[in-house]
Amino acid sequence: MASFVYNGKTIETDDEGYLQNLGDWDKGLAEVLAKQENVELTEKHWKLIEWIRDYFQKFQVAPAIKSLTKEVMALENLPDKKEANKFVYELFPEGPAKQLAKIAGLPKPTGCV
């Protein structure tokens, strides 16, 4: 468990920095989380953050990587899944589970990631 103060409010995270209370998330907090990860958010980042949050709200789980890469292929007009996956790592160098999910305020993805 760890915590920091944001807008006068104490934000609790687990040891690895994922939000404990998903309701704490807003765009400003995403900027703070991104800074902790050394990621500078651009419009391309925001598109993925919004998409993954929508997905999570609909299904209550984080998407499989293959759903993410399909979405990225469509969004960025990329020729194949491999290129799409590389593109995700350009935006989030430590990977979608470690950085995209964290910045988007999702719980830590489980499983063998």
Add this chain to the structure above:
Amino acid sequence: MGKKHQTPLLDELKKGKWISFVREMERAAEKSERTEDLLGQVEESYRDKVNHWKHGGMAGVRGYGAGMVGRFSEFPDKYPGIKECHSMRIIPSAGFFYNTDFLRKLADISEKHAGGLLNFHGATGNIQILGMSQAEAEDVFQAVAELGFDLGGSGSDLRTPSCCAGQARCEFANYDTMKICRHLTEEYLDELHRPAFNYKFKFKFSGCANDCVASAARSDLAFIGTWKDKIKINQEEVKNYKKKFDVQKYVLDKCPTKCMWFEGENLVIDDENCVKCMHCINELPKALKAGDERGCSILIGAKAPLVTGPRMGMMLVPFYDVNEDAKNDYEWIKSLISNMWEFWDEYGVSRERIGELIGRVGLNTFLEGIGLEPIPEMVEHPRSNPFIKFTEDED
């Protein structure tokens, strides 16, 4: 530094004249507090019969989603040295050939940044540096890269392919295991470094049915060397062996299909019934040799117990002319692999290995999906009935 924790159970494992991982870890602990603490926790794991790593936890380097396996101690206050104790996986050279310069430099890296421990090689086939913290990951990655090595697979991705020493050291090899292993590793580096599969996928290459990398039991796609024509017999050498030991009892009687016998002084093999198990060749290496039409069989679907229980690979391609395909940059096998991955990606679910998917949808559907003609030799194990029901017009 040296012995911070009492380890009566581990001490048992130092007894006897054999090599002991405990003794090696204690040597490393003389220079490393982490490894001292690691010994303490391992002792506790032996006592409690559970491992004391926290469940889950991530570690990694920038740009890759794989290559490091996160380990966090359950008792960071008691064992501060292993609060983080990650492993870094490094792709080995095909056939495990290194020069001493590389080994020394790698040992130095491990002493400087990790617990002074290396795993040569893990069950995955990787070299592993054990006992790293996240803060050191980038430095170690760079240092390893400077030696010309790259990180291996972990998580839901293509795992580091591995092979037996094959033609470099072994007369039994039916094809160049190292060449195809290296080629496919380089071809699929993206699949190795950035997990995007439903679950893990492994290739392993053995030069013959002795299967020194245990590919049949633990790889989704196992390549096992074999031959199509007759075993070559040198009758003079057979006679020499007969003078030395009971060839009937130890070789012929142990042939799994009983397809060998003596006619007078001469050994006869009914090659149509030989399943290429290697037993007779192992026992009589001077007298018997594999034929000239060499290649490999491809087995699919082996896995360890998780999710639906263990399974061995089943025969997918009885004879793959790998020596011919090698001249073509392995085009044939690469197109088959890409069809398989497409099918698995489309129809597989999260955490489902390809063998489990085949079990769920049926072999026929799978073969149609990857564009391979069904043939009667596609069997669960030698001499069993095929899965596929052939109708008259299919012959």
